[in-house]
Amino acid sequence: MTDIADTKIDPNWAWQAYHPSEKAPWDMRRVGHLYRRAAFGAAVGELEKALKDGPEKTIESLLQGGPKQEEYDQVSQQMERSIADSNNGVQLRAWWLHRMLYSPHPLQEKMTLFWHNHFATSNAKVQNARFMLGQYDLMCQYALGDFSALLSKMSRNPAMLIWLDGRDSKKGNANENYGRELMELFSLGIGHYSENDVREAARAFTGWEIKDNAALFNTSRHDDGEKTVLGQTGKWKGDDIVRICLEQKSAPGFIAAKLYRFLVSEDGAPELIEPLAEQFRKSGYDFGALVKTVLSSNLFFSDQAYRKRIKSPVDFALGIIRGLEGHIGTSALVPVLEQLGQNVFYPPSVKGWDGGPTWLNGQTLLFRQNLALALTSTEDPRFSARTDPAALALKVHKKTDDEVLDFLLTLFLQNDVPDESRARLREYQQHAHKQTAPVYWTEEEAADHRVRxxxxxxxxLPEYQLS
Amino acid sequence: MSQNRRDFLKLTSAGVTALGLNMPAFLSRAAALAPASDKPGGKDTILVVVEFTGGNDGLNMVVPYNDDNYKKARPTLAISASQVKKINDQIGLHPGMDGLAELLQDNALCVLQGVGYPTPTESHFRAMDIWQTAAPDDTLTEGWIGNALKHMPATPSFHLKTSNEKSPLAMEGAPVRVPSISTLEEFQLQTAAANGADKKNQREVIEGAVKPKAGAGLLQFVEKTAADTYASSRRLQEIGKNYQPKATYPNTPLATRLKLAAQLIDADLGARIFYVSIDGFDTHAAQATAHANLMTQVSGAMTAFFKDLAARGHRDRILMMTFSEFGRRVKENGSKGTDHGTAAPMLLVGGKVKAGPVGKHPDLADLNMGNLKYGTDFRRVYATILDQWLGVSSKDVLGGKYEPVEILKG
Structure with missing residues (x-):
């Protein structure tokens, strides 16, 4: 994409709505890009529909989610209750992966994953599927909603009360863990508060307990004295601290920069964050509107964003399954994602996943390529024929070598690969025809094998590692 | 405005650093970048943990052969002065450990005596969890090695398993799950090929797509990582076929797995932590033969592994550490076996260990409910290895400060 020069980007232009032009047409590449970032990849039908619908309508439908959400959620909630009752950590993960793959509202799941990485609570410590699901529900509800409400409710969320020791915090013996991370990781960033602010904030959060699976405010454990936090003095409670934090100048930019990294690029210029921060502040922390601005923007559809992120393990694995229109049991994915380094509900630390280039090393890249094989070969017992490229090619009537190659490259890479790579794949197809297949294969089996x-x-292809 | 700028820089600096530094470091270990292993925090030191599952009888591994209390407590199991491989005039190694005795002569074996922790449990499962999480007072779901790996970004590590063995708790919590493997094939680029020629063609396509060019973009980063990955995968395949050990490995399961570790080390993947275990130490009855077998297997496998790697020039990069969830009761039981106990010795093998016995042998006249009292807390051993060998802050990993033990040469 060569719609903008390498020179400095005009921040106004960056966040204005993208309109297709001759230089920046609404093509498959932009459609694929949108579905990688705002969903977990797409099936060919979705790509083609989006190409026809245009950007505005497509983004709107991603923001709203597709039909039959209620029906899906009803079934999902039944599962949720049973996982909560059995406290089953494997099912817990499989359940969310199922939502990411099959919920009619993938953007909501994607942004819930964003918040999960932000609040980075691990069941390794919480050890309670019910509370993890409760926190999931909270993040999902506000995935595209009001950030100040989310932050305020997160401060008394049972999983969080365990994760950052809020339930052990009482008058005269305040635990500073939550107060610190609220400022450092959840709202302001390091350098924008003092150690004294942390201590005083911790006093304001005292008094929360967990009773009968719910958070309970115990007045007798709360320190109701005066506290001075970030320059404001009063008999503050937790919600006051959240309000004070969100009144700070650094708060909107801190969240906007994180969203920028998540949706746009691993790397970016601060002057591009400022307009986003300003919008976020003015809107009273309307996160959904912020997401909409980013997804609709010129910058999002420019080469500043295109393939400017490394796919996370979830993006990599789920993108293949969605592309192949597979219907798999997601518990098989749980150990796979753990092996690739993104074990949902079990982030490695309070900072969440480092992401970016740290996703890939000699182990994880190898496992990614071998996972791609497991998902395409139909011979792996975990996925068997439920993700079968040959069946898909048959379904969409792609028969000749050219048709099949073009179809697969369009589906997964929107045909944007170096000519050399295409030629090499083409050459492989020719070789493959000449290979002697095992004698017990039928001709059809040999053809299917070539497609897989x-x-x-x-x-x-290395391009497939990029989002 | 400047605040936003700073925020943003902070947010992305991790990624940018990784882009710049990760690339050469992790697969083809660039010797120039890696500090020498004799410096603390050396980047290419290797730790091999050997777990003795079931509770090893430390008293019959490091034998106080001159102690009358020992002879009295072990009427049928005591090993005599004439049988032991003498370490000094008080203690000696089990007679089956001639290999390790040789390593002692070679200044490559350290015998750390009387290791344990306060208020020990005699439950196999709880005790094993305690050793693997380094947390006698808490129930944790992440292990000490997993936590260490959080501070060792992009460092491959391996659990070498027998067929049905679960991944050890010690390695839980690592940012990337530590793979449990039992063959080299599991760590190779796989294809679903119709035949050998097809396989070759497929690999050519996969590897041909990767042509790392200069530059700092993400695609270049992916291509560089992929090129390194494929190269080491190929190297492993070659090594699997052609590996000529420079020492004779006994034909035992433990030796086979340690040989696999040697191959992975020699393939230069940058892997730094290996974990292997050997079961069968719960010797409640007819201990003598069973324990002798285990001691022979352990000694033979560890010795062959060390000699093989030493001959390949890795002598000073290797540190092997043995542990068991507990030792056994001093007094033998009525079935010519021993029941669960507490403190026991740990063995450390490597070119950089402080050779010979370290710490005092527990006093057999001063027991607690028939069990030995410990002299060295095992968390001090972990802390020493973390700080002085792996170059990871033990305080961050163990959540506390522990006095170092003199197990490594200064």
Whole structure:
């Protein structure tokens, strides 16, 4: 994409709504890009529909979610109750992966994952599926909503009260863990508060307990004295501290920069964050509106964003399954994602996942390529034929070598690969025809095998590691 | 405005640093970048943990052969002065440990005596959890090695398992799950090929797509990582076929797995932590033969592994550490076996260990409910290894400060 020069980007232009033009047409590349960032990849039908609908309508439908959400949620909630009752950590993870793959509202799941990385609570410490699900529900409800409400409710969320020791915090013996992370990781960033602010804030959060699976405010454990936090003095309670934090100049920019990294690029210029921060502040922390601005923007559809992120393990694995229109049991994905380094509900630390280039090393890249094989070969017992490129090619009537190659490259990479790579794949197809297949294969089986092998090769292209 | 600028820089600096530094570091270990292993925090030191599962009888591994209390407590199991491999005039190694005795002569074996912790449990499961999490007072779900790996970004590590063995709790919590493998094939780039020629073609496509060019972009980063990955995968394949050990590995499961570790080390993947375990130490009855077998296996496998790697020039990069969830009761039981106990010795093998015995042998006349009292808290050993060998702050990993033990040469 060469719609903008390498020179400095005009921040006004950056966040104005993108309108297709000759230089920046609404093409498959932009559609694929949108579905990688705002969802977990897409099936060919979704890509084609979006291409026809245009950006505005497509983004709107991503923000609203598709039909039959209520029906899906009803079934999902039944599962949720049973996982909470059995406190089953594997099912807990499989359940969310199912939502990411099959919920009619993938953007909501994607942004819930954003908040999960932000509040980074691990069941390794919480050890309670019910509370983890409760926190999930909270983040999902506000995934595209009011950040100040989310932050305020998070401060008394049972999983959080365990994760950052709020339930052990009482008058005269305040635990500073939550007060510190609220400022350092959840709202302001390091350098924008003093150690004394942390101590005083911790006093304001005293008194919360967990009773009968819910947070309970115990007045007798609360320190109701005066506290001075970030220059404001009063008999503050937790909600006051959240309000005070969000009144700070650094708060909107801190969240906006994190969203920028999540949706736009691993790298970016601060002057581009400022207009976003300003909008976020003016809107009273309307996060959904902020997401909409970013997804609709010129910058989002420019080469400043295109393939400017490394796919997370979730994006990598789920993108293949969605592309292949697979219907899998998601518990098979739980150990896979753990192996790739993104074990949802179990982030590695309070900072969440470092992400970016740290996703990839000699182990994880190898496991990604071997996972791509497991998902395309139909011979892996975990996924068997439920994700089958050959069946998909048949369904969309792609038969000749050219048709199949073009289809797979469009589906997964929107045909944006170096000519050399395409030529090499083409050459492989020709070789493959000449291979002697095992004698017990029918001709049809040999043809299917060629499609599956080709699909695996397409997924191992380095471009596929980029989002 | 400047605040926003600073925020943003902070947010992205981790990624930018990783872009710049991660690339050369993790697969093809760039010797120039890696500090020498004799410096604290050396970046290419290797730790191999050997778990003795079931509760090893430390008294018959490091034998106080001159102690009358020992002979009295072990009427049928005591090992005599003439049988032991003498360490000094008080203690000696189990007679089956001739290999390790040789390593002692070679200044590559440290015998750390009387290791334990306050208020020990005699439950296998709880005790094993305590050793693996380094937390006698808490129930944790993450282990000490997993926590250490959080501070060792992009460092591959391996659990070498027998067929059905679960990944050890010690390695839980690592930012990237530590793979449990039992063959080299599991760590190779796989294809679903119709035949050998097809496989070759497929690998050519996969590897041909990667042509790292100069530059700092994300695609270049992916290509560099992929090129390194494929190269080491190929190297492993070659090594699997052609590996010529420079020492004779006994034909035992433990030796086979340690040989696998040696291959992974020699393939230069940058892996730094290996974990292997050997079961069968719960010797409640007819201990003598069973324990002798185990001692022979342990000694043979560890010795072969060390000699093999030493001959390949890795002598000073290797540190092996043994542990068991507990030792055994001093007095033998009526079935010519021993029941669960407490403190026990740990063995450390490597080119940089302080050779010989370290710490005092527990006093057999001063027991607690028939059990040995510990002299060295095992968390001090972990802390020493973390700080002085792996170059990771033990305070961050263990959540407390522990006095170092003199197990490594200064």
């Amino acid at each position: 092998a080709l699909c695996h090769l397409v997924l191992t």
